[in-house]
Amino acid sequence: MDPKPDAVVLLSGGLDSATTLAIATDMGFACHALTFRYHQRHLIEIESARRVASALNAASHRIIDIDLAQFGHSALTDPAIPVPKDRPHIGVPSDIPITYVPARNLIFLSFAAAFAETISAFDIFIGTNATDYSGYPDCRPEFTSSFESTANLATAATTTSHRKFKIRTPIIEMSKSEIILTGTRLGVDYSLTHSCYDPAPDGSPCSRCDSCILRRKGFRDANLTDPLIYPD
């Protein structure tokens, strides 16, 4: 039996990336998960990522330290900026919310390409979604497609061989309920995941940020119960 091909999977500990890891595993890849401690306000994300990587039997899991808080300008890295609640219109690209972290996915994918190159992996998975999302520019398919071309010009592995990186975004066109139904079918335990942008000190979700609103609607639309406990 051939050994499984290696893939790098970006894993935040949220619902989308957990489902993406399950899909990549189901496709037959040995999945090397990559999580970033980027000075986000809520380190519960890192613990969720650890639990998800373990539950889904990732081949390896690395946590990389980078300081994106030093650039500021995001509610996810600056405790002085409040996380918006109860936004009526979520996912409008011309109205990017303050939870956007400048160039985050560009930086994350660049590290993923570096890591992939050193383990001779050519498949990189990212759980971006352009349907039920906050409107971030770096979640659009045209961004990941462009990144793929750039990464293939940036690296030695793709210059001296015929192998090319493939940036895989298996959930990019799914609705949140489709993501949840897919993950449920593949055995994702969503009680291990964390989505809230502004959790309480004990880690429980706020229920009113974009991410909680999209997640709760997704479970409702899928006719499933979210295992997380919400305050309302």
Next chain:
Amino acid sequence: MDPKPDAVVLLSGGLDSATTLAIATDMGFACHALTFRYHQRHLIEIESARRVASALNAASHRIIDIDLAQFGHSALTDPAIPVPKDRPHIGVPSDIPITYVPARNLIFLSFAAAFAETISAFDIFIGTNATDYSGYPDCRPEFTSSFESTANLATAATTTSHRKFKIRTPIIEMSKSEIILTGTRLGVDYSLTHSCYDPAPDGSPCSRCDSCILRRKGFRDANLTDPLIYPD
């Protein structure tokens, strides 16, 4: 008088990036220098970058910590891998030397885009050179051109306004002697710069790595004296 437009300039402390900073300053930009402490073997680079930024009156200078050594696979981050010496053919893209650091310029430019976005700068300078260089894939003009497109899809600043990032590579087509002559005309003090991949403990250059060979040839071709002291 209009205030100067802001630019982000990647600054390693080497000859090429010092010259690039001088060119960007001469073009009328307020230059915000960005240096990476990426667990490179020789931290003398960081000190050189500080001195160069100060001598050229950079508007600001940030040093960013990222750990590229954890990925290994490069003589510049792994002390167990020897730096190649006296290579007969330097700059052949099909023969990328072990001093290549996986996806380094991709990662550096991604951070530069994040930083630029937060200070509303749209000009990013990088001192890549595709003539007298070690053959690294991420020094080719097609890489920086592709990165520019990707960065313009990745960021909020370029999505919600008509402004677009411009990745500027003013020395990319110059020979090393042209770079040195240009920098000299603009007042760069090359005694502050550092180029060697494998310096002695006191910081003096080895004279035999790719970088020393290219630098020394550049000064010879320019009919100028390199202010650094070489062991031979």
